[in-house]
Amino acid sequence: MPAPSEASSSLKWIHCKFSMQLSPAHLADVRAGIGEQLGNSMLRYNTSLGGVALMFDRLAIKSDLAVISSDAPVVFVPIEVRLLVFAPEIGQRMEATVLRHGSDHLALLAHGLVNVTIPHRTAAADAAAGDAPAGGSGEDGGGGGGGGGGGGSNGFADGAMPAVGESVPFDVRALHVSDGLLTVLGELS
Numbered sequence: 001m002p003a004p005s006e007a008s009s010s011l012k013w014i015h016c017k018f019s020m021q022l023s024p025a026h027l028a029d030v031r032a033g034i035g036e037q038l039g040n041s042m043l044r045y046n047t048s049l050g051g052v053a054l055m056f057d058r059l060a061i062k063s064d065l066a067v068i069s070s071d072a073p074v075v076f077v078p079i080e081v082r083l084l085v086f087a088p089e090i091g092q093r094m095e096a097t098v099l100r101h102g103s104d105h106l107a108l109l110a111h112g113l114v115n116v117t118i119p120h121r122t123a124a125a126d127a128a129a130g131d132a133p134a135g136g137s138g139e140d141g142g143g144g145g146g147g148g149g150g151g152g153s154n155g156f157a158d159g160a161m162p163a164v165g166e167s168v169p170f171d172v173r174a175l176h177v178s179d180g181l182l183t184v185l186g187e188l189s
Contacts, residue, residue: 010088011111014049019076022066027075030061034079043113044180051087052182054113058082086114086182092172093189098162106161108170108186116184118170 026033038056045052059081066075088094088110096108096116108116162168169189176183 010086010092010094011054012051012085012087014083014085015080016049016083017062017078017080019067020079021072021074022077023074027066030066030077031059034059034061034077038081045177045182046085049083049085049087051085052114054084054086054111056081056083086111088172088175088184090172090174093169094172094186095167095169096186098164098166098168100164101161106188108168110184114182114184116170116186118186118188 020034020037022030022033022037026036038059042053042055059079062078062080066077068075094110094116096110096114097112099107099109101107102120104120106118106120108118110116170186171189172184173187174185176185
């Protein structure tokens with residue numbers, strides 16, 4: 001996992017204080033129960049964080065006492081934690097690794113965790129304008145459905161698209177959240 005820096009400003013550390021809802025089954029080992037709850041919320045988009053929590057550290061339980069509220073079947077334990085959050089912004093320039101060339105898109109992986117899609121029309125327009133880095137055959141060679149053969153069978157001229165495994169810059173154009181999963185839509189820089 002890369003450390004946040006100015007070059008990857010989509011990653012940021014956030015210090016949070018909140019009450020964690022904990023099942024009474026975890027009262028024998030509160031720290032393990034909180035760790036399990038936090039672990040289950042990683043890699044899911046969180047509206048209040050404005051991004052996807054990738055990892056946590058510096059977990060501190062702020063009180064030996066927990067609160068029972070009304071008839072809730074859980075106890076509320078006050079905690080403090082530091083979260084590493086992936087929170088890209090529209091228009092932001094990032095880098096990602098090419099995973100494969102699809103028939104209608106270029107699939108990238110940012111920070112080794114987040115999927116990025118460059119739609120065919122955008123990638124093709126960039127390639128036609130000569131903005132895409134040179135290299136690659138225009139195919140991923142993975143045999144994963146769709147016709148083979150050269151001649152731009154995936155919509156890109158041979159040699160115009162970056163090779164699988166190559167790191168490429170892109171601009172974030174849209175962010176979509178569905179069922180807690182973040183999808184980044186980009187355009188080659």
